[in-house]
Amino acid sequence: xxxxxxxxxxxxxVEIVDYSFYVFMIFTTIILIALIIFAFKFFKKKENPSLxxxxxxxFSNSKKTAYEFTRLAKEFINEENxxxxxxxxxxxxxxxxxxxxxxxxxxxxxxxxxFIKGIK
Numbered sequence: 001x002x003x004x005x006x007x008x009x010x011x012x013x014v015e016i017v018d019y020s021f022y023v024f025m026i027f028t029t030i031i032l033i034a035l036i037i038f039a040f041k042f043f044k045k046k047e048n049p050s051l052x053x054x055x056x057x058x059f060s061n062s063k064k065t066a067y068e069f070t071r072l073a074k075e076f077i078n079e080e081n082x083x084x085x086x087x088x089x090x091x092x093x094x095x096x097x098x099x100x101x102x103x104x105x106x107x108x109x110x111x112x113x114x115f116i117k118g119i120k
Contacts, residue, residue, distance in 0.1 A: 050075050054116050062104045066095035069112060076119045084115050 050072045057065055077085050095101045
């Protein structure tokens, strides 16, 4: 018994703090956030540049508007708006191929805006 009392180098267990789980969770969270941001940017529907140009037509220059509209609107013709496009194209003919032209009529501008709103 006396021998056991002399042994004083045996100590109780020491708790070792391990932060590796927390580090793993932080890195996993950062990677998931980065993947979500990338997915939103990648799958975000980008607006067609031709549609954007149609929406930003400058109606003050009638000749340029006539040419730009007929060039850009061809991409968006479907069965629903084909007749409206053909009517607009006929009406815009008098603003093309001439040196000096009048301003677009307000009715024609409204028809063009209606066509642009109908594009999906």
